[in-house]
Amino acid sequence: MTADKRGPRIHRMTLFKIPDETNQKRLLDAYHVVAEEQKKLASQKDGKPYILQLTAGKTLPDQKARDYTVASYIEFASMDDMRYYDNECLAHAMLKEIGPSLNLSEPPTILCFEKSNLAAAQSEP
Numbered sequence: 001m002t003a004d005k006r007g008p009r010i011h012r013m014t015l016f017k018i019p020d021e022t023n024q025k026r027l028l029d030a031y032h033v034v035a036e037e038q039k040k041l042a043s044q045k046d047g048k049p050y051i052l053q054l055t056a057g058k059t060l061p062d063q064k065a066r067d068y069t070v071a072s073y074i075e076f077a078s079m080d081d082m083r084y085y086d087n088e089c090l091a092h093a094m095l096k097e098i099g100p101s102l103n104l105s106e107p108p109t110i111l112c113f114e115k116s117n118l119a120a121a122q123s124e125p
Helices: 021-037 079-087 090-102
Strands: 010-016 051-058 070-076 109-114
Touching (some): 021 051, 021 070, 021 090
Antiparallel strands (some): 010 070, 010 109, 051 070
C-alpha cells in the first residue's frame, strides 16, 4: 500500500490493560461496532470508509505483553481521517464512553506512526 495524494498513511496502535475477561470482550465488541459503522456521512468523503484496516484482539499470554490484555491496530489513509476518527466518529465516541466502565488498570497507550516498509513477505507463485 502506498501513500496517496493526501499524504502518508497513518497507523495507530492502542494497547489496553483490562484485567477482567468480560470487560475485554465488551471492548472487542465495541471495536466490531466501529468496524461496521465506520462510514462517514455521504456529504463527507463521498461516504467512503475512513478506516482502511482495523483489527483488534486479546494479547497472547506472555510476560513481554507487560499486562496489556487487548490491542487494536487501525490504518488510516491520512492524518485527516485519523482526526475525524478522534473528533467526529460516532462509533469511536461510543467506544470512548464505555472506557470508564471497563476498569482499566491505566489509560490506554496510543501510538501513531507513518508506515515504513522494512520487510515484506514474499508471495508464492
